[in-house]
Structure formats: structure tokens, C-alpha cells
Amino acid sequence: xxxxxxxxxxxxxxxAARTLPSIxxxxxxxxFGRAHGRCGLSPSGGLLLQKNLDSQAVAxxxxxxWALYSVTPLYKFSSAHLKAYAKLLSAYxxxxxxxGLAVEVGVELDIKVAISCLPDLKxxxxxxxxxxxxxxxxxxxxxKKSEEKVVWSGWFCSVCGxxxxxxxxxxxxxxxxxxxxxxxxxxxxVGSWFQKMFDxxxxxxxxxxxxxxxxxxxxxxxxxxxxxxxxxxxxxxxxLPQSLDISYAIHAEDAKALWDTVQKTPGEITQEEVDVxxxxxxxxxxxxxxxxxxxxKLVKVSTAVASAHCDGIIKLGLSRQYFIAAxxxxxxxxxxxxx
Amino acid sequence: MDKAVAEYIQAxxxxxxxHEIKAMLQKWGLLSENELQTINFGQxxxxxxxxxxxxxxxxxxxxxxVGVLDIIYTxxxxxxxxxxxxxxxxxxxxxxVFFDIRDFKKKFKRRLRLLVGKVIINFKEHEDNAIWIRIxxxxxxxxxxxxxxxxxxxxxxxxYVFISLSRYTSNLPxxxxxxVVATDSHDICTMDLQGHCLNSLKDIVFKTSDQxxxxxxxxxxxxxxxxxxxDLRLVDxxxxxxxxxxxxxxxxxxxxxxxxxxxVQYKLLTMFKSNPKQDVLYQKEPFRCLVKFSSPHLLESVKxxxxxxxxxxxxxxxxxxxxxxxxxxxxxxxxxxxxxxxESLI
Numbered sequence: 001x002x003x004x005x006x007x008x009x010x011x012x013x014x015x016a017a018r019t020l021p022s023i024x025x026x027x028x029x030x031x032f033g034r035a036h037g038r039c040g041l042s043p044s045g046g047l048l049l050q051k052n053l054d055s056q057a058v059a060x061x062x063x064x065x066w067a068l069y070s071v072t073p074l075y076k077f078s079s080a081h082l083k084a085y086a087k088l089l090s091a092y093x094x095x096x097x098x099x100g101l102a103v104e105v106g107v108e109l110d111i112k113v114a115i116s117c118l119p120d121l122k123x124x125x126x127x128x129x130x131x132x133x134x135x136x137x138x139x140x141x142x143x144k145k146s147e148e149k150v151v152w153s154g155w156f157c158s159v160c161g162x163x164x165x166x167x168x169x170x171x172x173x174x175x176x177x178x179x180x181x182x183x184x185x186x187x188x189x190v191g192s193w194f195q196k197m198f199d200x201x202x203x204x205x206x207x208x209x210x211x212x213x214x215x216x217x218x219x220x221x222x223x224x225x226x227x228x229x230x231x232x233x234x235x236x237x238x239x240l241p242q243s244l245d246i247s248y249a250i251h252a253e254d255a256k257a258l259w260d261t262v263q264k265t266p267g268e269i270t271q272e273e274v275d276v277x278x279x280x281x282x283x284x285x286x287x288x289x290x291x292x293x294x295x296x297k298l299v300k301v302s303t304a305v306a307s308a309h310c311d312g313i314i315k316l317g318l319s320r321q322y323f324i325a326a327x328x329x330x331x332x333x334x335x336x337x338x339x
Numbered sequence: 340m341d342k343a344v345a346e347y348i349q350a351x352x353x354x355x356x357x358h359e360i361k362a363m364l365q366k367w368g369l370l371s372e373n374e375l376q377t378i379n380f381g382q383x384x385x386x387x388x389x390x391x392x393x394x395x396x397x398x399x400x401x402x403x404x405v406g407v408l409d410i411i412y413t414x415x416x417x418x419x420x421x422x423x424x425x426x427x428x429x430x431x432x433x434x435x436v437f438f439d440i441r442d443f444k445k446k447f448k449r450r451l452r453l454l455v456g457k458v459i460i461n462f463k464e465h466e467d468n469a470i471w472i473r474i475x476x477x478x479x480x481x482x483x484x485x486x487x488x489x490x491x492x493x494x495x496x497x498x499y500v501f502i503s504l505s506r507y508t509s510n511l512p513x514x515x516x517x518x519v520v521a522t523d524s525h526d527i528c529t530m531d532l533q534g535h536c537l538n539s540l541k542d543i544v545f546k547t548s549d550q551x552x553x554x555x556x557x558x559x560x561x562x563x564x565x566x567x568x569x570d571l572r573l574v575d576x577x578x579x580x581x582x583x584x585x586x587x588x589x590x591x592x593x594x595x596x597x598x599x600x601x602x603v604q605y606k607l608l609t610m611f612k613s614n615p616k617q618d619v620l621y622q623k624e625p626f627r628c629l630v631k632f633s634s635p636h637l638l639e640s641v642k643x644x645x646x647x648x649x650x651x652x653x654x655x656x657x658x659x660x661x662x663x664x665x666x667x668x669x670x671x672x673x674x675x676x677x678x679x680x681x682e683s684l685i
Contacts, residue, residue: 180452230629237644244632244640250626258626261619280619282408284611284626288671289658290651 032082039137055140066179068205068312073172074198080300086115092193110138205312209298217274219305228252228304347405347485348395367408406461410473411670417537420503424532427498427524438495454513459483468496490536501545531668539598543665584652588645591659597638603667606628610673
């Protein structure tokens with residue numbers, strides 16, 4: 001289920017009442033992630049991104065831990081006013097600091113806010129461009145040459161959702177996934193400002209074992225770079241007096257070889273295929289240890305492409321190919337499915 | 340004492356919990372009882388450290404003396420490091436040779452210095468015949484770095500050595516060679532056993548060797564055949580079979596407290612055998628996996644896991660090997676129709 005962050009709840013209860021449509025109330029009929037649903041990984045979406053992925057603008061997204069949130073559509077948000085928003089947010093952060101609410105934020109250090117577009121990051125032409133928010137510390141007078149240090153970043157993105165953009169009422173912008181990297185106190189301040197400003201609400205996204213196994217299959221199927229790191233599944237064994245974790249790492253080539261024989265149509269994944277894939281891995285494990293992994297809880301999936309933890313923490317782009325297309329689609333499903 | 344030395348004392352003291360500082364300083368013995376009495380051990384920690392720091396500045400002594408304090412700390416807090424067990428291989432007649440500790444120290448120091456150059460070596464003997472050796476490795480520029488420290492615990496009456504090198508594993512071959520020379524052994528091999536709890540590692544290693552002595556030709560671990568196809572049906576166990584399982588687990592794990600290990604690792608180099616119904620992956624090469632179980636108290640966890648219906652009875656030989664063999668790193672290969680736990684030597 002959805003974990004509501006305490007700092008967001010007060011706002012969102014209020015906001016949700018006024019804000020229509022909330023994502024959950026629209027029925028977009030996304031089959032992804034549900035039993036026996038079928039989903040095409042849009043090749044166009046993949047290519048669109050791949051072409052631009054080398055750009056410096058998105059390099060910072062790679063190799064960082066991102067906390068996942070779902071966001072309801074933003075009301076009266078315009079990408080033409082990003083500079084003005086940055087100023088307002090900057091003032092808001094300063095005010096919060098003065099009120100002493102944000103204890104963890106450095107008091108004497110100035111926070112600079114930058115909000116920009118990431119036009120490269122979208123699944124299809126119809127999608128809204130991703131929006132990046134960055135907080136950096138201004139260099140102090142004493143350290144003249146030092147550069148600004150980014151202390152927190154967060155980005156909103158849209159996900160191959162042609163239908164979403166078409167069906168969105170006027171004045172609403174759909175950027176349903178939000179990813180944050182940095183201290184939670186900053187996430188809290190930035191989140192509450194967006195809620196006040198654009199009448200939206202944020203929900204922390206947990207990732208279910210079912211979705212984790214989808215990600216495992218999806219990322220395993222991606223074309224491999226040489227010496228790609230192994231696909232690792234981490235299971236936690238419930239209700240033992242002492243905690244017990246089982247890490248099951250499969251050589252990337254062997255995992256892909258298995259997936260390639262399971263997947264029937266390249267570019268498409270079905271729930272049945274994901275189930276067969278996981279069953280195969282479980283029974284190989286059982287042959288050795290006589291332990292039923294299906295009775296434990298899958299908590300983490302990690303591949304060369306990306307890693308995801310059930311707590312809603314993801315790490316992107318250990319490989320530059322494919323990932324965003326696959327990833328964003330999955331994120332969208334999560335963002336919509338968990339409402 | 341020069342400044343660098345005094346600073347290292349500070350760093351060492353910082354690791355020690357406040358209420359243990361006095362006792363450890365007394366064991367250390369470099370500061371006299373009178374000097375220690377001038378310090379108020381009731382005040383907050385940084386003030387205690389500051390006062391000791393000032394005291395130390397006034398006394399003679401070098402970095403070697405501080406090393407002893409670090410050994411005392413590490414002896415008490417051995418679980419903060421990762422220890423690996425090694426076995427010295429000797430020819431039968433050499434085992435009876437009387438162990439001369441002075442000779443051991445001399446040979447060890449000489450050989451290690453020959454191989455690595457500048458190192459600082461501290462020895463401290465403990466009551467249980469254990470010799471603790473602390474080694475400060477040099478940097479490529481010749482300077483020793485007090486923060487690059489390795490530990491060796493050697494039980495002189497046994498062929499077992501426990502080594503904790505942390506990150507500086509490149510020195511391992513040289514260290515092993517020095518140990519081989521100093522103990523008149525002909526080789527040293529890893530036991531594929533590691534963990535944080537040094538005493539548990541000792542228990543595992545010594546207990547196994549005791550058993551070997553008692554039943555001089557103890558039954559070798561059998562090659563366990565693997566069931567032809569995995570059976571995913573959760574067996575509806577009746578009471579008697581459940582009791583039987585419990586009895587069997589009891590036999591495997593015993594009644595005594597289990598030694599403490601944090602992980603076990605299996606490198607699987609076995610074939611993937613698919614369900615004929617599924618028609619997936621057919622390859623002649625092994626399906627390469629690495630499986631790691633981790634827990635604050637692994638053997639207890641595995642024991643309680645074995646009692647649940649997440650595990651089919653009887654317990655997998657790979658899990659029982661964990662209890663029966665003094666090791667926690669295994670390589671599993673396929674041998675015709677059975678799985679084999681292969682030994683690996685360094």
C-alpha cells in the first residue's frame with residue numbers, strides 16, 4: 001500500500017479535496033503489472049530517449065539513490081515560469097528556515113534553487129518534459145573559488161502516457177512520478193511548497209514484490225554490456241527470531257539466457273512470463289537448498305540496468321541503454337496502480 | 340612522545356567506550372597508577388582523552404607502545420573486525436617440535452620485513468596460548484600508516500591462524516609466507532571460514548579438530564544425490580513426520596549454543612535443470628549463481644528456518660555442511676548426478 005509521509009499528509013488531505021482529477025480517480029485502464037496483463041515496451045519511447053541519453057543534462061541521474069513518490073496532476077503549472085517558481089521556492093525555504101521548522105537545514109548557509117526542464121527525458125512526443133529541481137549551497141565568501149554544491153535534487157517526470165496527456169483537463173499538468181535524492185528535510189520542504197503552489201499531493205511509493213519481479217525480468221532482458229554485474233534478488237525471511245536475508249545473484253549472461261527462452265515475443269512482457277521466469281529461478285534454488293523462496297519476501301532487485309528496493313528506493317542507470325523507457329513505464333504503473 | 344604518536348593515542352582512545360578507558364590504560368601499563376589518579380574518569384569523554392593526551396606528551400615512548408594499547412582494544416572488541424581462518428600445513432614429524440616463541444617472533448619479523456619493507460610489528464601473548472600480532476603496513480612512500488593495520492591471531496599449539504586484514508589484502512601473500520617460515524610449516528591454506536566473532540571461529544575450528552581426533556577416521560561428508568526434479572508441493576506434513584524432522588534438525592544443530600557467524604556463501608556452478616513442461620533454457624554450461632545467507636546470528640536463523648515449512652525435510656546437505664564443516668564459503672559443482680561441495684585452496 002501507499003505510505004503517507006507525515007509531512008505531506010496534512011496538505012494532501014486538504015489538497016485532494018480541492019484537486020480534481022486525482023490520478024486514482026481517472027481510469028486509464030493500465031494492464032501493466034496486473035495478472036496476465038500484456039504490455040508493449042514502446043520501442044519508439046526507448047529510442048527517443050536513447051538518442052539523447054549521452055547528454056550531460058541527464059548524467060546526474062545515474063548512479064544515485066532516488067526515493068520514489070507519486071504525484072497528482074499539478075494545477076496551473078507552466079514550464080514557462082520555472083525561473084519565477086525558483087525564486088518563490090527559494091523565498092519559501094528561507095522563510096521555513098527562519099521559522100526554525102527545518103532543523104536539519106544549515107542555518108548560516110544560503111540555499112540556491114534552480115528549476116529547469118529536462119526535455120530529453122520523456123517517453124513520447126506528447127509527454128510533458130521532465131522538471132528538475134536542484135538545491136545547492138552557495139559558496140561562502142571565504143571560499144571564493146569553490147563551486148556550488150548540489151545538496152538535494154528532485155525531478156518530476158511523465159511516462160509514455162499518450163492517453164494521460166490527451167485526457168488531462170485544461171490547467172492540469174501530469175507529471176505523475178517524483179524522484180528525490182538528498183536529505184529528507186529538503187524533500188519535505190520542497191514537497192510542501194509544490195502542494196501549496198499547485199494543489200497536488202505526494203505519496204511515497206512502495207514497490208510490491210510482484211512489481212519487483214517485473215523489474216527483474218524487464219532489466220534482465222536488456223542488452224548487456226560486457227562484464228555486466230549479476231542480477232541480484234534479495235529475499236527477507238519473515239517471522240524468524242533473528243532476521244535472515246538471502247541474496248541470490250545470477251550471472252547476468254545466464255539470467256538473460258534464461259529470460260530469452262522464457263520471453264515469447266521480444267519487446268513484450270506478460271505476467272505469465274514473469275511468473276515462469278521467477279519460478280525457474282526459485283526451483284533452481286530449491287534444488288540446492290530445499291527452501292521455498294516463494295514463501296519469503298522479495299525485497300530488492302538489482303541489475304546492471306538499475307536497482308529497486310521495496311521501500312521505494314531506486315538506483316538508476318548503471319547502464320545507459322534502455323533503462324528510462326522500461327523504467328518510466330514501470331513507474332507510471334506504480335504511480336497509478338497504488339492509488 | 341612526539342606529536343604524531345600522541346595523536347594516535349587520541350585516535351585509539353576515541354574508539355574505547357568511556358567506562359572502559361581506565362581499565363584498558365591499566366592493562367596497557369605505560370601510565371603509572373599515580374598518573375592515572377590525576378585524571379577524572381567521571382568527566383565527559385573528550386575531556387578524559389584531552390587529559391590523557393597531555394599526560395602522554397610528557398612521557399617517553401614511541402609508536403610501538405601505542406600499538407600495544409591498540410592490541411588491548413582489539414582483543415576486547417575483536418568483533419569489530421572481520422576474521423578469516425587459515426590452516427598451516429606441516430609434515431607429521433615437525434608437529435612434535437617444541438614451539439619457541441622467541442624464535443617464532445624473530446623469524447616472523449625478519450621474513451616480513453624482507454618481503455614488505457618497513458612495517459611495525461607488535462606481539463602480545465594471551466593466556467589461551469594465542470599470540471596476537473599487530474602489523475602496521477607501510478605506504479608506497481616508505482612511511483608506516485598507523486591506520487593501515489592488520490591483525491594475526493596464532494594459536495601456537497594448533498595449526499590454526501586467524502587473520503584480519505580489512506582492506507589491505509594485497510599484503511596477504513607476504514604475511515602468509517612469513518607465517519609459514521616462522522612456524523616451520525610447508526604451506527598455509529584458507530579454510531574458507533570468516534566472520535566477526537573470533538571466538539566462534541575458534542570454536543568451529545577447534546571443535547571440528549577435536550572430533551577428528553576422537554573418531555580418527557570420521558566419516559567423510561557423503562556426496563548427496565539431488566532429487567531428480569524439485570517438488571514445489573508444500574508437503575502436508577503429519578505430526579510424526581514433523582517430529583522426525585525436528586529430531587533430525589536436533590541432531591544436526593545439537594543442543595549447545597551455536598557459534599556465531601554472520602554469513603554463508605555458496606558459489607553455485609551447477610547445471611540449470613528446467614521443468615520439462617516449461618521448456619526453457621537448455622544449456623550445457625553451468626548456471627552461475629552466488630547465494631549468500633546473512634543474519635546477525637546465521638546458524639540460529641538457519642536452525643529456526645529449518646523448523647518452518649518454508650524448508651523441505653530433510654535439510655539440504657548444503658545447509659548441514661554449514662554446521663558440520665569448519666567453513667562458510669563453499670563452491671558447489673555438479674558431479675554426474677550429485678552435487679559436490681568442492682574444497683578450494685588458496
